[in-house]
Amino acid sequence: MGAVQKSDIVRIRKLREELEAANRAYYQADEPFLSDAEYDARMRELLDLESRHPEAFRPDSPTLRVGAGPVSVFGQTEYRIPMTSLDNVFDATGFADWWQRISRGAGALLEEPPLLCGEPKFDGLSVSLRYAGGHLVQAGTRGDGIHGEDVTRNCQTIRNLPLRLEGSGWPDLLEVRGEVVIPVSYFHRLNEDRESRGESPFANPRNAAAGSLRQLDSRITARRPLAFFPWGWGESSGAPGTSHMAVLARFRDWGFTVTEYLRPVAGPEMAEAYYREMQEKRSGMPFEVDGLVFKVDDLALRESLGFTARAPRWAIAYKFPAHEEATAVEEILASVGRTGVVTPVAVLRPVQVGGVTVSRASLHNLDEVRRKDVRVGDTVLVRRAGDVIPELVKVLVERRPAGTSAWDMPGHCPVCGSEVLRLGDEVAYRCSGGLYCPAQRMGAILHFSSRRAMDIRGLGDQLVGQLVGKGLTGTVADLYALQEEVLAGLERMGQRSARNLVAAIAASRNTTLPRFLYALGIPQVGETTAAALGQHFGDLDRLMAAGEESLQQIPDVGPVVAQSVVHFFAQPHNREVIAALRAAGIHWPELAPEKPEGPWRGWQFVLTGTLDSMARDRAKSAIEDCGGRVTGGVSRKTRYLIVGREPGTKLDEARKLGVSVLDEEAFLRLLQEVGHA
Secondary structure: OOHHHHHHHHHHHHHHHHHHHHHHHHHOOOOOOOOHHHHHHHHHHHHHHHHHOHHHOOOOOHHHHHOOOEOOOOEEEEOOOOOOOOOEEOOHHHHHHHHHHHHHHHOOOOOOOOOEEEEEEEOOEEEEEEEEOOEEEEEEEOOOOOEEEEOHHHHOOOOOOOOEOOOOOOOOEEEEEEEEEOOHHHHHHHHHHHHHOOOOOOOOHHHHHHHHHOOOEHHHHHOOOOEEEEEEEEEEOOOOOOEHHHHHHHHHHOOOOOOOOOEEEOOHHHHHHHHHHHHHHHHHOOOOEEEEEEEEOEHHHHHHHOEOOOOEOOEEEEEOOOOEEEEEEEEEEEEEOOOOEEEEEEEEEEEEEOOEEEEEEEOOOHHHHHHHOOOOOOEEEEEEEOOOEEEEEEEOHHHOOOOOOOOOOOOEOOOOOOEEEOOOOOOOEEEOOOOOOHHHHHHHHHHHOOOOOOOOOOOOHHHHHHHHHOOOOOOHHHHHHOOHHHHHOOOOOOHHHHHHHHHHHHHOOEOOHHHHHHHOOOOOOOHHHHHHHHHHHOOHHHHHHOOHHHHOOOOOOOHHHHHHHHHHHHOHHHHHHHHHHHHOOOEOOOOOOOOOOOOOOOOEEEEEOEOOOOOHHHHHHHHHHOOOEEOOOOOOOEEEEEEOEOOOOHHHHHHHHOOEEEEHHHHHHHHHHOOOO
């Protein structure tokens, strides 16, 4: 092993230790010592080093946290000790009845009532983790209690879940069971993102956690901040302890995050006090909790108490009451979000739900309004989903007043007056005045200035918020009128930062037509489509004058994209902003006309995965040099799908459509055949 390679191996070891220590500090001690950026930088460095030294990879490497390529279907797990569910009680009387039953059952064995262990009932997805020799070898969902789905690769991405048990004393074979949950705060952001893309929101954090863990592509799971909390165990080659609390203490020693709200409980009075305490703390907890679980602490006593046909006798779930109230719908408004999605919102007669005044509830989309048949004047049942988000559960139709009518989406944006459109099969309706609409200003500016668009460095969320809030930018065109002195006076901006930003804005005036088109934020137009539009028309004015039929002659443009482009340029406000941008000096070189000849003329290619012999841009250029065109999505028009390492879902799409698939070696041979080295 050479000196450089040896130093790499030492660095790999150090990075692994730092990343695992950072995970423990963040999830177990709540004392993070690395910022997110520092953590990500170290993870990228470790990924690079492990790719160069595959012999140094270990099955417990932190790089497993980033996920792997997609699978077509989950495998199956099987449990020798079933994952049973719990019986529920909903009030003090129900709990007292359960307490009497276990007290009678334990009476012949104990001189005094049994000690209980109380813990929060996290509302997520139950999983079982199987460790062999201290290493995680399999993870599965509860399923039917005997068979579950194999979600090992996805669970490996959960940062607070140990890939290798720490400390000592753990059995050679151990199944640790617990709950995978998602932070309530991230649940809100995830739903906002889904709604902005026209997707249905998750009903609650439990569904979001389950949806995140059951992704066929574990890289998606890795991007979501899931956490694991153990609450029990299954098969084990050695007894992990003699009491429930002692076992959870050992789990903590072995690297698991055990809830800080674990409590010893002696009798119903203490249980009720703990219940009231947790009910008060419930709304402020980072994860959704829908009740408490009480378990007999002594494991030998549990064995004696046994099970019913479906649940253990020695445990009970004491559920919190549902937070639901009836109120009236006073109005239904069309609310425009920062991405242009128009969302119907019910304005409610203010009502107390779980100690919080609720006066509005999102109805998500027009399909949902019609499905629930919500009308102005209706009496509705409202709850706080996850004890946070107001949700309209159902309409009490029997209390509907006479003369109500169904609500419909407005034809024009209530903020800017631009046309409101529903494109193709999208669930969402969108305001088409993206460049002008005040509701979309922040989103439009952030997208316009992003790296792949106009690439204006230094324009982040906080600064754009100040520019919009202080009225310094009404549209993206106003960026080009910003003065250094004004910027320097903003919060967290000094003279140097202001000077750099003004220089970055000035430099962005020199761009390309595809970048400019992408920067406009036309719905359905990503980078690939923007490049196709720019190359085909070569001139912005010709593109703006094009109809849907001529747009659909472009290989990467279908009916939905064509409709979106035409309607975007038809809005007078959008045209005004484009004219102002050109007047501000934004320009681009004239595009070379499309190559008229080439052996692959008329052929469409799609690239997926990573090529070892060349970067994707180089592969794209090679295809275009031969007269072909690279598009973003697989369709029946695709001639070849070029597949590299870790291909995405495009490979499955190609197989379904019968599209020819070339691996990297076959692609290189095809290039050689036409004389392109």
